[in-house]
Amino acid sequence: MNKTGGTFSKDHDRTARLSNVALLYYGEGLTQSEIAKRLQVSRVTVVNLLREARDQGIVEIHVNGEQLKESTLARELASKFDLEDVYVSDVFDTQAVDRAAVLRQLGRVASMAFLDIVEPGDRIGIAWGETIMAMSDALPRVRVEGAEVSQLIGSMISKRVPASENCTIRIASQIGAVCYTLHAPALASTPELAQLFRDEPTIATQLERLQNLDMVAYSIGNLSDETHMAAAGMTTVKELHAAQAKGARGIICCRFIDADGRGISLPPTDRIIASELADLRAAKKRMLVVCGEDRLDAIQAAIMGGLATHLCIDAALGKALLSA
Amino acid sequence: MNKTGGTFSKDHDRTARLSNVALLYYGEGLTQSEIAKRLQVSRVTVVNLLREARDQGIVEIHVNGEQLKESTLARELASKFDLEDVYVSDVFDTQAVDRAAVLRQLGRVASMAFLDIVEPGDRIGIAWGETIMAMSDALPRVRVEGAEVSQLIGSMISKRVPASENCTIRIASQIGAVCYTLHAPALASTPELAQLFRDEPTIATQLERLQNLDMVAYSIGNLSDETHMAAAGMTTVKELHAAQAKGARGIICCRFIDADGRGISLPPTDRIIASELADLRAAKKRMLVVCGEDRLDAIQAAIMGGLATHLCIDAALGKALLSA
DNA sequence: CAAACGAGTTTACAAATGTCAATTTTTAAA
DNA sequence: TTTAAAAATTGACATTTGTAAACTCGTTTG
Numbered sequence: 001m002n003k004t005g006g007t008f009s010k011d012h013d014r015t016a017r018l019s020n021v022a023l024l025y026y027g028e029g030l031t032q033s034e035i036a037k038r039l040q041v042s043r044v045t046v047v048n049l050l051r052e053a054r055d056q057g058i059v060e061i062h063v064n065g066e067q068l069k070e071s072t073l074a075r076e077l078a079s080k081f082d083l084e085d086v087y088v089s090d091v092f093d094t095q096a097v098d099r100a101a102v103l104r105q106l107g108r109v110a111s112m113a114f115l116d117i118v119e120p121g122d123r124i125g126i127a128w129g130e131t132i133m134a135m136s137d138a139l140p141r142v143r144v145e146g147a148e149v150s151q152l153i154g155s156m157i158s159k160r161v162p163a164s165e166n167c168t169i170r171i172a173s174q175i176g177a178v179c180y181t182l183h184a185p186a187l188a189s190t191p192e193l194a195q196l197f198r199d200e201p202t203i204a205t206q207l208e209r210l211q212n213l214d215m216v217a218y219s220i221g222n223l224s225d226e227t228h229m230a231a232a233g234m235t236t237v238k239e240l241h242a243a244q245a246k247g248a249r250g251i252i253c254c255r256f257i258d259a260d261g262r263g264i265s266l267p268p269t270d271r272i273i274a275s276e277l278a279d280l281r282a283a284k285k286r287m288l289v290v291c292g293e294d295r296l297d298a299i300q301a302a303i304m305g306g307l308a309t310h311l312c313i314d315a316a317l318g319k320a321l322l323s324a
Numbered sequence: 325m326n327k328t329g330g331t332f333s334k335d336h337d338r339t340a341r342l343s344n345v346a347l348l349y350y351g352e353g354l355t356q357s358e359i360a361k362r363l364q365v366s367r368v369t370v371v372n373l374l375r376e377a378r379d380q381g382i383v384e385i386h387v388n389g390e391q392l393k394e395s396t397l398a399r400e401l402a403s404k405f406d407l408e409d410v411y412v413s414d415v416f417d418t419q420a421v422d423r424a425a426v427l428r429q430l431g432r433v434a435s436m437a438f439l440d441i442v443e444p445g446d447r448i449g450i451a452w453g454e455t456i457m458a459m460s461d462a463l464p465r466v467r468v469e470g471a472e473v474s475q476l477i478g479s480m481i482s483k484r485v486p487a488s489e490n491c492t493i494r495i496a497s498q499i500g501a502v503c504y505t506l507h508a509p510a511l512a513s514t515p516e517l518a519q520l521f522r523d524e525p526t527i528a529t530q531l532e533r534l535q536n537l538d539m540v541a542y543s544i545g546n547l548s549d550e551t552h553m554a555a556a557g558m559t560t561v562k563e564l565h566a567a568q569a570k571g572a573r574g575i576i577c578c579r580f581i582d583a584d585g586r587g588i589s590l591p592p593t594d595r596i597i598a599s600e601l602a603d604l605r606a607a608k609k610r611m612l613v614v615c616g617e618d619r620l621d622a623i624q625a626a627i628m629g630g631l632a633t634h635l636c637i638d639a640a641l642g643k644a645l646l647s648a
Numbered sequence: 649c650a651a652a653c654g655a656g657t658t659t660a661c662a663a664a665t666g667t668c669a670a671t672t673t674t675t676a677a678a
Numbered sequence: 679t680t681t682a683a684a685a686a687t688t689g690a691c692a693t694t695t696g697t698a699a700a701c702t703c704g705t706t707t708g
Contacts (some may be wrong), residue, residue, distance in 0.1 A: 013394075013395050013396050015391045015394060016391055016392055016393075016394050016395035016398065016412070017395075017414070018391065019387050019388065019391040019392050019433075019436075020392070020413060020414040020415075020416070020429070020433070021416075022387050023387055023413075023429060023432045023433065024415065024416075026385040026387075026431065027385070027387075027427065027428070027429070027432045027462065028415075028428060028429065028432075034472070038415070038416035038417055038418070039416050042602065057388065058387060058388050058391055059385055059386065059387050059388075060349070060385070060386045060388070061350040061383055061384070061385055061386075062384045062386060062464070063343050063347055063350075063351075063382060063383050063384075064343065064345050064381065064383075064384070064465065065404070067339045067340055067342065067343040067382055068340055068343050068344075069340075070337075070339060070340050071337050071340035071341075074340065088340070089344060089347075090340075090341070090344040091344075091348065091352075091362070092344070092345075092348075092362035092363050093362055094361070104351070104352060105347060105348065105351070105352060107350075108347045108351045109343075109344070109347065112343075113539075117468070120444055120469045138351065140386070142466070143389070145443070145444045145469065235412065268500050279443050
């Protein structure tokens with residue numbers, strides 16, 4: 001019956017069928033039973049087809065990012081801190097029970113904001129961390145012509161983020177961009193070794209690339225004992241306390257910043273292989289994605305230092321920031 | 325309570341809330357009841373919020389266009405007629421009962437194909453008709469940088485298409501493109517008047533624009549007595565029969581073509597204000613969207629004449645075309 | 649050849665969803 | 679201030695959906 005035969009065309013016929021089924025269900029609004037009758041299969045099969053279509057990204061659900069920056073809270077924040085745009089996520093949870101859920105929702109909002117902010121041809125720098133991971137997880141497949149995505153921070157094994165390069169790689173793949181990863185650890189064991197890494201040609205080239213970005217997307221850590229950098233074993237509680245004593249308020253790209261958003265060079269800064277704060281500031285569009293009221297000090301510091309033009313935050317943090 | 329007050333911010337707060345609710349529902353996968361509990365509203369309200377979000381295009385469902393051209397039928401057609409890509413829509417209806425439903429599904433497939441084919445910066449020509457209307461109705465809001473959309477055919481009042489400019493306008497607005505409408509009727513009452521119209525500076529400029537397009541999207545009519553051109557009162561049954569006798573097989577942009585896809589100048593051709601066939605052929609990407617087996621002759625003629633590089637058709641027509 | 653496998657089926661059930669009509673609350677207008 | 683219109687609520691209901699378990703039927707594959 002199938003002249004061309006083979007699993008090749010069979011697979012493709014299958015996905016083409018998935019697409020048409022998905023359109024009938026989501027577009028035409030037919031019920032699963034109606035579709036099952038037409039396909040002459042059982043309804044259970046239709047359920048499975050639809051799930052497959054969603055899982056494979058054949059159907060995707062987009063939320064218009066522009067709406068998210070229009071709330072009163074978002075606009076008040078933007079005007080108070082003189083930011084281009086603020087996007088606020090909200091899980092409407094009266095007692096913010098589930099941090100993971102808040103993070104996921106922020107990730108979704110941030111991914112829509114990202115698509116709202118990015119422009120064709122942009123050279124984009126991506127940091128990594130829980131928050132950026134949440135964003136990249138939620139990013140749908142939307143082609144951005146001529147985009148380039150670069151990893152801002154060297155790689156690291158951490159329990160919270162399976163593979164740090166993943167953020168960069170996934171975002172690049174979703175928007176069809178060229179992907180430049182940073183082939184170095186985020187932290188070297190000695191300052192000298194870190195410098196050797198930085199001087200290594202392939203790495204030096206990449207670090208240079210980070211000096212000419214159009215857009216950066218990153219998050220920020222605070223100085224609590226459980227901050228991501230400590231959890232990943234990149235710094236010690238002792239160092240954190242010392243940094244705090246010296247006025248550090250936040251951590252951006254593994255670097256400490258003070259209340260005015262200026263970098264403070266403290267151990268282990270000299271062992272870090274990552275974009276410099278100045279590089280971030282050089283980017284025209286600086287997207288800061290943050291979740292949790294415990295980042296209040298940190299985010300204020302970053303804004304003071306002109307490190308952000310666009311903000312994506314959860315409603316609780318937003319309210320705290322506005323009344324701060 | 326609401327310091328800034330006014331309906332402005334209220335509306336915006338509302339849509340921002342819609343967005344977050346939509347993300348919780350479609351993204352996080354919460355049930356309506358769970359969301360209702362969080363928002364402290366009734367579930368019915370959540371149902372309404374979600375519907376509103378969909379209606380307003382705050383949430384949109386995309387289907388990946390690439391899948392639709394991978395079916396065996398699509399690839400066999402592409403290779404048989406030496407086309408770049410063929411997209412096949414299917415409603416899986418054993419006895420094609422509902423033409424309107426077939427048309428809607430084709431419109432959805434065509435809109436995904438359109439997004440698949442279009443590139444940033446493209447100058448796009450859009451015809452009008454039932455089929456193109458179905459496509460533009462289904463087109464989601466996706467920005468295409470630097471695109472320009474031009475109306476290929478003058479305007480016309482017709483029962484089947486509420487307002488002919490609508491196709492062009494809607495497509496332009498959905499992709500964020502500059503929109504150039506053609507401020508003339510599709511049919512003038514005399515050839516002389518038609519020429520006067522064509523020479524009118526604003527119209528002449530627009531017609532000139534149509535000579536340099538990167539992409540065109542149009543459909544094709546047959547020569548049946550109910551063909552759209554006749555239904556719209558732009559030609560008479562007598563003229564149609566005469567055209568048929570002279571070898572006409574299809575109607576593209578209100579112009580007759582013969583079996584080899586060459587234009588035939590027959591009344592009322594000289595009274596038409598629209599893109600020339602040569603203009604269509606000059607576009608690098610020529611997207612032909614057709615629905616219904618009764619267009620078999622017409623579509624063959626168009627393909628023969630090299631008028632299409634991309635095809636969007638329904639499965640029934642596809643099968644007929646393959647075995648023709 | 650038989651075991652294992654994948655895809656699909658049936659049946660059954662619990663949960664989620666859409667919809668209606670009647671009612672209350674809120675909002676805007678006269 | 680009263681009133682009309684709009685928006686949200688409640689409760690009831692039918693439909694739709696998701697999921698599970700056990701079963702069938704070809705196709706591989708060892």
